[in-house]
Amino acid sequence: MKDLSVNHLLGIKQLTENDIKLIFETADSFKKIINRPIKKVPTLRDITIANLFFENSTRTRLSFELAEKRLSADVVNFSAASSSVKKGESLIDTVNNILAMKVDMVVMRHPNPGAHLFLSKHIDAKIINAGDGTHEHPTQALLDCYSIREKLGSVSGKKVVIVGDIKHSRVALSNIYALQKLGAEVMVCGPATLIPKFIEELGVKVEHDLIKALKWCDVANMLRIQLERQDVNYFPTSREYVMQYGLTKEILEGLEKEIVVMHPGPINRGVEISSDVADSKQSIILNQVENGVAIRMAVIYLLASKIGRD
Ligand code: CP
DSSP states (O other): OOSSSHHHHHHOOTTTTTHHHHHHHHHHHHHHTTSSSSSSOOOOTTTTEEEEESSSSSSHHHHHHHHHHHHTEEEEEGGGGSSGGGGGHHHHHHHHHHHTTTEEEEEEESSSTTTHHHTTTTSSSEEEEEEETTTOOHHHHHHHHHHHHHHHHOOOOOOEEEEEEOOHHHHHHOOOHHHHHOEEEEEEEEEEEGTTTTTGTOOOOOEOOHHHHHHHSEEEEEOOOOOOGOOOOOSOOHHHHHHHOOOOOHHTTTTOOOOOOOHHHHOOOOBBBOOHHHTTTBOOOOHHHHHHHHHHHHHHHHTTTTTTTT
């Protein structure tokens, strides 16, 4: 059996191109299974997984839970808002208490970049990063690249622009790593204040003009403005942001070519993307959500197969 080169999924940075291809091949099999009338396999019947969410989530939390249940794992869910974290318990104590209940794998979303790396050095369970602050969101990037591969046949050689709040986006960083490992060209586009200063050192192009960026690309991945992570104003008003960076039907039709439109969600309709674009045939937003379950099944399955072997 082929194996991942890593024991945890902390970020895309640590994965090889072969790891990503193995996850995609495994997801192909799971995608067939979840489209059958009987969507469940008994593969992980002896495995217990804890989903620890220290930050809000809709898609990622539900997608992981569904992926785990489709694999017949036992699942426990934890949300920081209703836990003893509010009483001052540390991350390591919280997790160790959960592990004492014989948990094999931890899926965690945490506001602090590096929280997963820290945990991986202190606990025995397999760890999957479901988003750590502004750092990485590896399963989102995997499902995004998998959706491009499904739509366009491959990721290699494709031109992908990531538009919006690059500075505060874990989706952007994980996508940059994944797209480049798979041979795509990457551009970021947005106001100068929302593009990190040294991003060109990652080998990405930078463009501040949305129309020029869209004319260059095959795929546009639209990101929302992460107001919850912004301590100061990065642009004058929402209205001005929409005028310069909002993707509308009119803009798409003026391109004289058909591009693929993506969004990791949650969408702010009428801000980074208009409703008619989000719901258009060029949009693969709901395909991304569907593919998320197969990708997460693949990651969980491949990491679970290493339990007791390392
Ligand atoms: N894309 C994404 O991470 O969405 P949630 O925050 O709803 O999980």
